Amino acid sequence: MFASKSRRVFTIFVLTLIVAISSVGLSSAQEQVTIYGMVNDAFARIWLENLVPAFNEKYPNIEVVIDPVPYGELLPKQLLELTSGAPSYDFIVTDDPWLPQLAATGLLMDLKTDLADVTDPDYNWDDFAPGALAAGEWNGGQYSVPVRSNLLLMFYNRTLFEEAGLEEPGEGYSWDDLAADLPQLVRDTDGDGTDDVWGIATYFGRDPLTPTIWQAIFNSNGGQLFDAELNPTFNTPEGIEALQYHIDLAQYGPPGVSAYTFTDTLEAFRQGRVAVMFNWGSVYHGVAINPETTSLTAEQVGVAPLPGGSAVDSSSHRGIWTAAIPREAANPEAAWTFIQWMTSQEGEVFTSATVGQFPARISTLTGEAPQDWLVDVFAAINAGYDAIGQGDMWRPRLPDSDGVQQILALHHSRAMTGDVTPEQALADAEAEIIEFLTDKGYYD
Structure with missing residues (x-):
């Protein structure tokens, strides 16, 4: 059961007084609901202590429970979660190169189509920097959205x-x-x-x-x-x-x-x-x-x-963390309400100012910076987004990206330590990647 005492779960409880709200994605403005999210432990506590209370000021009827998971355990745990048939989580936060592997299971919701009826009309998908939004795309679908942009x-x-x-x-x-x-x-x-x-x-x-x-x-x-x-x-x-x-x-x-x-x-x-x-x-x-x-x-x-x-x-x-919703999640509409708030311009301005989290929206990056120190940061992010778009600067976009990255890391390390020359390292990496992708069925 999700609420096992062995879980590393930090919980923010909402106020007992439930007020009427005009939230998008809830079947009732006064309905009390609890959503569960799997988040990298590197920033889970920051979200818990800063983002969740701010969200609850506007949406006090949605209790957000965050399970902080170490980076090295996230991908296998997310794959297991999706394929279990009965997800414990209403949303998962995943690293940039993992999204294709998760989306390829067919067990994530397409946020643009599956949740269109409960998406705020002012959400404006076109406001996202294309290079950032692409981190959540796979085979024409939008399976996640940037929640913690990074470059x-x-x-x-x-x-x-x-x-x-x-x-x-x-x-x-x-x-x-x-x-x-x-x-x-x-x-x-x-x-x-x-x-x-x-x-x-x-x-x-x-x-x-x-x-x-x-x-x-x-x-x-x-x-x-x-x-x-x-x-x-x-x-x-x-x-x-x-x-x-x-x-x-x-x-x-x-x-x-x-x-x-x-x-x-x-x-x-x-x-x-x-x-x-x-x-x-x-x-x-x-x-x-x-x-x-x-x-x-x-x-x-x-x-x-x-x-x-x-x-x-x-x-x-590019190294953008995105939030996705399992297709069989218990409370997808409430989870999408939380994710929409966090990735709206309002949410991005708040997270940029309070925890230094980078925005993905063009309007946020080109608008007035909420803190003086963010002026240079926003300029660097804008220039970085331009660069990654021009040079396709991201890890391989394929379901087995993690395996390719591990091969590159191994042979890069061999060259760095002087065990082999750069020429030999790249030749070995090329041969091993071809063998790996052949075994995975990527080549006819």
Whole structure:
């Protein structure tokens, strides 16, 4: 049963007084209903403590129960949930590359068609940035909607650039510009003969997200992972050059940077030890605004898309969390009411201002920023959306995307550690991916 004591469930209970509301999607304005959601534990508590109370101010008759699940357990648990025949959850929040696999089960509702009759007339699907909304699309259907937009962005420490005598990155900043700046950003600031600030920190260690850095470099120079028939197209001189560039970045990082993934990268930057960080934009609030989590200030932290290459002026990589509703959910209309509120312009303005969550709506991004620090952030997100749209900068859109990403991560790691050359790593990845997709029936 869902409410088992063993579940890691945090609950926000609604007020006992039920007031009449004009909500869309409820059979009765005064009907009391409880909905259950499966959410990544990285932001489940933030939602519980901030989003749910704000939602309940407007919709006090919908109790929202959130089950926080660790990232590594989410996909298998969501697949099991959908195929069980009796879903315990009314909505699930899933990562960008997983949506095709979940939608391919046929067990998700098409939000545009299945829930059209209970969608607010002012919801305006066309207001979403196309690159963001596409994260929830599969085979012509809209099976989820962006609730926590995310992009790879470049964060830079203005103070360290200034101290090194360098101009901060601006419009048109390229991979060549970064390569020229990094050696000058590695410095001994206290004169003891040992470097104590470095040029860059980002994903270098073995992790499914590490290849996204290589892919951003590759995409910005016109490369793609696959062609229209799903034949790998990354084992090319351009792909090899992009991988070598990623490997070479590590020489300008702190000791041990070759093993860095998300957390190490974040710590190094917010402690002021590195001048440049490539990481997911959702960390901005924690590295530039919240004094409890960073030594830096908003004035010190610049933010922009990743550098550009020969094909695109800037680069990025999409990593958008979307919310979906199981076809057999017990309370789909109430779940859709919650999701609509969260993804409306009203909801996006609230979440941007209170928890630093990125919006996906054009009207939110181009409107007045609810906080001064969001002005530069919104500009970076806008530019990032343009970049991903121009360069198709996302992980493979196929039901077995996760398997492909694991193969890329393995062979990328082998090249990073020097076990094989970049040429050998990409050749091995290509062969293994072809075998994997053949076994899965992707090729005739």
